[in-house]
Amino acid sequence: MSATKAPVKKHNGPRESLFSRSGAMLVMAICTFYFLIPIWWLFVAATKDRGDFTSSAPLWFADFNLVENIVNLANYRDGLFFQWMLNSILYAGAGAAVATLFATMMGYALAKYSFRGRETLFNVVLGGVLVPATALALPLFLVFSQVGATNTFWSVFLPSIVSPFGVYLARIYATSSVPDELVEAARIDGSGEVRTFFTVATRLMTPAMVTIFLFQFVTIWNNFFLPLIMLRDEKLFPVTLGLYIWNSQVNQIPEIRAYVIIGALLSIIPLIIAFLSLQRFWRSGLGTGALK
Amino acid sequence: MANRIARAGGALVLVSALALSACSTGAGTDGGTDAADACTPSDGPVTLSFTTWLPGMEDAAAIWNEQNPDIQVEVQTGPNGLGGTYNNFFNQIEAGNAPDLGQIEYDALPNFRVQDGVVNIASCEGVMDAQDEFIDWTWSQVTFGEEDSVYAIPQDTGPEALFYRADLFEAAGIDIPTTWDEYAEAAAQIREEGGYITNFSQSDINAFAGLVWQADGQWFENDGEAWDVTLDSPESLKVADYWQGLLDDDLVATLPAWTDEWNNGYNSGEVWSWVSAVWGANSITSGAPDTAGNWAVAPMPQWNEGDSAAGNWGGSSTAVLKGSEHPYEAAQFALWLNTDPEALASMNATANIYPATKTGGDLPAFSEGLDFFGGQNIYDVFAAAGAEVNPDFTWGPTMTQVYTDVADGFSGAISGSGTLTDALTTGQQKTIDAMKAAAIAVNE
Numbered sequence: 001m002s003a004t005k006a007p008v009k010k011h012n013g014p015r016e017s018l019f020s021r022s023g024a025m026l027v028m029a030i031c032t033f034y035f036l037i038p039i040w041w042l043f044v045a046a047t048k049d050r051g052d053f054t055s056s057a058p059l060w061f062a063d064f065n066l067v068e069n070i071v072n073l074a075n076y077r078d079g080l081f082f083q084w085m086l087n088s089i090l091y092a093g094a095g096a097a098v099a100t101l102f103a104t105m106m107g108y109a110l111a112k113y114s115f116r117g118r119e120t121l122f123n124v125v126l127g128g129v130l131v132p133a134t135a136l137a138l139p140l141f142l143v144f145s146q147v148g149a150t151n152t153f154w155s156v157f158l159p160s161i162v163s164p165f166g167v168y169l170a171r172i173y174a175t176s177s178v179p180d181e182l183v184e185a186a187r188i189d190g191s192g193e194v195r196t197f198f199t200v201a202t203r204l205m206t207p208a209m210v211t212i213f214l215f216q217f218v219t220i221w222n223n224f225f226l227p228l229i230m231l232r233d234e235k236l237f238p239v240t241l242g243l244y245i246w247n248s249q250v251n252q253i254p255e256i257r258a259y260v261i262i263g264a265l266l267s268i269i270p271l272i273i274a275f276l277s278l279q280r281f282w283r284s285g286l287g288t289g290a291l292k
Numbered sequence: 293m294a295n296r297i298a299r300a301g302g303a304l305v306l307v308s309a310l311a312l313s314a315c316s317t318g319a320g321t322d323g324g325t326d327a328a329d330a331c332t333p334s335d336g337p338v339t340l341s342f343t344t345w346l347p348g349m350e351d352a353a354a355i356w357n358e359q360n361p362d363i364q365v366e367v368q369t370g371p372n373g374l375g376g377t378y379n380n381f382f383n384q385i386e387a388g389n390a391p392d393l394g395q396i397e398y399d400a401l402p403n404f405r406v407q408d409g410v411v412n413i414a415s416c417e418g419v420m421d422a423q424d425e426f427i428d429w430t431w432s433q434v435t436f437g438e439e440d441s442v443y444a445i446p447q448d449t450g451p452e453a454l455f456y457r458a459d460l461f462e463a464a465g466i467d468i469p470t471t472w473d474e475y476a477e478a479a480a481q482i483r484e485e486g487g488y489i490t491n492f493s494q495s496d497i498n499a500f501a502g503l504v505w506q507a508d509g510q511w512f513e514n515d516g517e518a519w520d521v522t523l524d525s526p527e528s529l530k531v532a533d534y535w536q537g538l539l540d541d542d543l544v545a546t547l548p549a550w551t552d553e554w555n556n557g558y559n560s561g562e563v564w565s566w567v568s569a570v571w572g573a574n575s576i577t578s579g580a581p582d583t584a585g586n587w588a589v590a591p592m593p594q595w596n597e598g599d600s601a602a603g604n605w606g607g608s609s610t611a612v613l614k615g616s617e618h619p620y621e622a623a624q625f626a627l628w629l630n631t632d633p634e635a636l637a638s639m640n641a642t643a644n645i646y647p648a649t650k651t652g653g654d655l656p657a658f659s660e661g662l663d664f665f666g667g668q669n670i671y672d673v674f675a676a677a678g679a680e681v682n683p684d685f686t687w688g689p690t691m692t693q694v695y696t697d698v699a700d701g702f703s704g705a706i707s708g709s710g711t712l713t714d715a716l717t718t719g720q721q722k723t724i725d726a727m728k729a730a731a732i733a734v735n736e
Contacts, residue, residue, distance in 0.1 A: 141387065145384075252574070
């Protein structure tokens with residue numbers, strides 16, 4: 001991270017005054033506070049037992065019962081919650097991986113091959129970026145109903161492996177980061193197109209691929225509406241839908257409320273792990289590019 | 293968490309919008325007078341799917357599955373009705389892959405009836421004979437008063453009574469109110485003590501409907517040809533005026549219902565009583581754990597001294613959804629589920645339901661005093677209330693819209709713009725407009 005750590009040697013740019021620097025810090029501090037408060041609340045709430053939950057201060061700890069709460073959650077309905085977590089990881093992890101592969105291949109093809117209708121095709125994909133996924137859920141349900149595939153793993157997985165935004169990003173990135181000369185050189189050396197893509201292009205496109213993967217992972221993880229419409233078998237639910245359903249049962253079974261809160265806390269952990277472990281590739285990729 | 297709920301909320305708005313457009317296409321086609329569908333047993337073993345949001349329904353189904361190897365029931369789940377399951381049902385009916393059986397609350401059943409989403413199971417063996425087993429008013433909820441028609445089997449009910457803090461009332465020397473007039477007087481006395489007699493919920497419009505129900509009011513009526521909308525009926529306005537009076541004098545709290553604030557209102561002793569349904573016992577037990585032992589239950593206050601009228605808040609039925617290939621078997625399961633003592637006990641254990649059968653109150657679970665209520669057997673009060681619920685109350689076909697529009701008006705009234713009465717008269721007009729837009733015949 002030499003680029004970011006390098007001391008400011010440039011004398012040509014305007015010097016930031018102390019005032020504007022502390023102003024920026026203040027804005028960032030307020031934003032951070034604003035974004036972290038709900039998560040803090042969630043964490044604190046997840047450590048309380050039922051009595052403390054209503055009676056103690058919402059933003060500070062009472063008796064620390066986090067472990068007991070997690071154990072209760074694990075025991076409730078034979079650990080159904082963890083089945084949901086696994087489902088989510090499968091939908092989001094595998095879905096994002098396949099979506100990244102497809103998007104990168106298509107973006108690369110659009111960037112590096114010229115063929116008739118290339119721009120039309122690209123514009124159609126761009127159009128796909130503009131259509132919100134929610135609007136497609138009901139048509140998708142009717143389509144899957146036609147083939148009798150609702151309430152299956154595939155009814156949530158298949159729509160998740162399409163990422164128009166990923167194609168867009170991959171094309172832009174491939175245009176700028178994969179030099180034509182390199183592809184040409186690979187051809188001269190006798191490499192086939194597919195091999196060139198996998199051995200040369202994907203290396204250079206790693207930062208874009210990581211970005212697409214993360215975006216798609218978060219999108220699928222948070223996708224609530226499609227599973228809500230498609231799924232009826234609770235063994236197939238992703239964690240978002242499962243928690244939502246539990247939350248709607250709070251009036252019947254008040255104890256569930258505690259499970260929803262501890263479950264919500266646990267459900268953000270995979271997202272945090274995905275970001276923390278992948279942002280390394282992201283930065284190193286950009287850094288490598290910058291050194292050239 | 294908050295984020296996720298907000299997202300869910302956003303999605304729901306969208307669902308409702310989609311469902312509304314789906315409604316308008318389906319509604320016009322139904323005349324509303326089809327005779328009971330033929331109902332004959334299927335050949336060979338069948339598997340039924342049953343969508344419900346009651347937790348632990350698998351347990352009840354397992355009992356049935358063991359006794360009926362040829363009719364296996366597969367339980368599927370979803371969010372509560374308005375949370376998405378009703379919209380899913382309509383989508384699935386449209387797509388032809390709805391479950392055989394579905395849980396539908398009484399207030400949503402007319403919507404399914406109008407859109408031809410439920411099967412008339414009156415000709416299925418045993419269904420008509422079961423009438424006597426159910427509390428009278430629940431049966432009229434599932435037949436809509438039509439001849440030879442049964443559109444669902446009643447499952448549970450929510451007869452209402454008055455939960456109150458026995459210790460606080462006693463310490464302050466205030467008698468437990470038996471009429472609404474006494475209730476208002478008690479409210480003033482409690483306010484002087486620094487508390488509130490109750491909390492008025494701006495969002496639970498079905499709870500308000502329960503109060504109108506108790507006052508012998510009606511919001512809807514159907515003469516077989518068209519609907520009458522009477523949100524502004526004299527009884528309804530009487531109830532609204534009464535609560536508006538309490539609001540004007542700051543005698544009731546206005547904490548948003550089902551929030552931590554609301555729980556804390558009860559837990560801290562700021563709020564002293566709650567007119568609620570039998571299942572409210574769970575809400576209060578979990579929401580106000582520090583007040584254990586101090587609560588008691590009395591019948592609802594009355595409009596006329598000496599009466600014993602009760603309202604109802606909530607309750608579901610089990611319906612056979614359109615498109616089911618096995619209505620006979622589905623009806624048999626629905627009957628068994630909602631009358632068999634073992635099944636009722638199982639549902640009570642896992643989901644705290646209060647059965648709709650006349651003998652449902654005899655379950656062992658309802659025969660003991662509860663420590664939270666100072667040892668009182670509160671279910672005696674609720675069983676008595678259940679028998680006093682007016683059997684003629686009718687829900688309309690667009691309750692989701694009614695709830696939203698009236699709730700908008702109520703929250704306005706609480707923040708000082710308009711009154712509860714205004715909310716009902718505005719809701720009246722909006723309901724008529726919505727029904728017309730959905731091509732449902734309305735008398736004006």
